[in-house]
Amino acid sequence: LAKTTQPISMDSYEGQEVNITCSHNNIATNDYITWYQQFPSQGPRFIIQGYKTKVTNEVASLFIPADRKSSTLSLPRVSLSDTAVYYCLVGDHYGQNFVFGPGTRLSVLP
Amino acid sequence: GAVVSQHPSWVICKSGTSVKIECRSLDFQATTMFWYRQFPKQSLMLMATSNEGSKATYEQGVEKDKFLINHASLTLSTLTVTSAHPEDSSFYICSARVRDLTSRYEQYFGPGTRLTVT
Numbered sequence: 396l397a398k399t400t401q402p403i404s405m406d407s408y409e410g411q412e413v414n415i416t417c418s419h420n421n422i423a424t425n426d427y428i429t430w431y432q433q434f435p436s437q438g439p440r441f442i443i444q445g446y447k448t449k450v451t452n453e454v455a456s457l458f459i460p461a462d463r464k465s466s467t468l469s470l471p472r473v474s475l476s477d478t479a480v481y482y483c484l485v486g487d488h489y490g491q492n493f494v495f496g497p498g499t500r501l502s503v504l505p
Numbered sequence: 506g507a508v509v510s511q512h513p514s515w516v517i518c519k520s521g522t523s524v525k526i527e528c529r530s531l532d533f534q535a536t537t538m539f540w541y542r543q544f545p546k547q548s549l550m551l552m553a554t555s556n557e558g559s560k561a562t563y564e565q566g567v568e569k570d571k572f573l574i575n576h577a578s579l580t581l582s583t584l585t586v587t588s589a590h591p592e593d594s595s596f597y598i599c600s601a602r603v604r605d606l607t608s609r610y611e612q613y614f615g616p617g618t619r620l621t622v623t
Binding site for chain 1 (some may be wrong): 509511539541547548549550551596598600609611612613614615616617618
């Protein structure tokens with residue numbers, strides 16, 4: 396199973412761009428990279444998923460270098476409501492082997 | 506997007522009793538569902554994989570006789586915590602696996618169930 400490493404916590408201010416980097420040195424060829432957001436006492440919510448290069452949706456961007464050993468979640472202009480825990484997961488095509496790491500606790504300050 | 510519900514959202518029970526938690530896929534069918542447990546300030550820990558019509562696959566260290574999983578239909582999986590003890594108090598989250606148009610699988614998570622055993 397591909398293990399992931401993320402910073403335990405990050406602080407930011409409203410309106411800033413936040414970049415959270417995840418390391419996954421032993422990622423397999425079939426593995427995709429998926430990011431989830433979790434608020435207290437709620438289930439994780441899907442943010443974005445990618446395989447290589449850059450993926451962008453309405454809430455975030457995901458940057459994946461050519462070697463795929465890391466990925467960076469970019470949240471543009473965060474607000475207080477973006478305060479949450481963000482998880483980076485690496486899993487295969489069949490959605491198996493999804494192992495949650497400790498996640499990154501993002502605190503957005505006014 | 507795909508919606509997964511859980512019932513109840515929270516439950517309090519006495520030590521020694523059993524509690525059943527339901528996980529439903531509301532607008533899609535899921536042949537595979539997953540059950541997670543999350544303690545305060547900790548990450549999600551996969552407990553078991555539930556496949557419709559077959560026995561669940563439990564992760565190492567999870568007692569299958571204590572955490573009974575039934576996936577009798579394509580839209581419902583249940584987790585029964587038998588003879589609950591205070592140390593079973595936790596946040597239980599289910600997810601359902603969905604196959605998208607590119608044949609890639611995604612997981613959609615339920616809102617979770619807070620179990621407190623007194």
